[in-house]
Amino acid sequence: MKKIFIAMMLCAALVSCKKDNTSNVEKENEKIEKENDEITDNTLKELDDITVGHTEAVQIVSDEDGLSPNTRVNAPAFLDFNATWCGPCQKFKPIFHAVAEKYGHLAHFLSIDADDCPQTNAAFGIEALPTLIVMLPDGTQKKYVGLEDFMADEDLFGAYVQELVE
Numbered sequence: 094m095k096k097i098f099i100a101m102m103l104c105a106a107l108v109s110c111k112k113d114n115t116s117n118v119e120k121e122n123e124k125i126e127k128e129n130d131e132i133t134d135n136t137l138k139e140l141d142d143i144t145v146g147h148t149e150a151v152q153i154v155s156d157e158d159g160l161s162p163n164t165r166v167n168a169p170a171f172l173d174f175n176a177t178w179c180g181p182c183q184k185f186k187p188i189f190h191a192v193a194e195k196y197g198h199l200a201h202f203l204s205i206d207a208d209d210c211p212q213t214n215a216a217f218g219i220e221a222l223p224t225l226i227v228m229l230p231d232g233t234q235k236k237y238v239g240l241e242d243f244m245a246d247e248d249l250f251g252a253y254v255q256e257l258v259e
Contacts, residue, residue: 108118119138150197151190156212169257170201174217174224176208181240182223188247192254199258227257 126179151173154160158170173189174181181183193202207214207222217226227235 102178128227148191151202151204154203154210156210158213160203160205160213162228163218164228166201166230168200168230169254170203170228171254172205172217172226173227174202174207174214174219174222174226175206176206176222179207180224185223185225185240185244188244188250191247192251195251196254196258200254209246229257 128163154172164170171189171193173185174180175186177183189202189204196202205213207219210241217224223238223240223244224240225237229235238245242255
């Protein structure tokens with residue numbers, strides 16, 4: 094009988110601890126959501142600061158710009174994660190720049206050097222290069238890892254971009 098009583102008391106103690114943890118987790122989640130909302134508002138302004146008023150079709154992004162997956166865009170944004178030592182990245186670079194020259198007035202083209210932007214890479218979960226992330230105004234994102242066939246040809250990449258900006 095004593096064992097049953099002890100077992101019941103132990104279960105009651107565990108349940109009460111779990112409730113406390115749940116409320117702490119809920120509070121932490123609310124805090125994170127609030128911080129994400131603030132980050133989104135800030136990064137939206139920063140994305141506009143990066144792209145508005147520049148004459149270059151491709152904007153170079155740094156960690157200080159605060160670009161994140163939560164950033165909202167008013168036009169498609171093409172994020173090229175690359176590195177100078179990456180052969181496929183260097184093959185995609187002239188294609189990306191040529192298409193940016195053609196469609197830069199309809200979309201954002203951003204270049205992120207993986208070696209210079211560890212915080213931005215971590216925020217987007219970049220694990221391999223090149224990686225192309227397409228952020229759309231409706232909040233959806235598309236991620237392409239490696240040099241996809243459509244990224245290796247200027248006409249194909251241009252057609253892909255044109256399809257998204259029209």
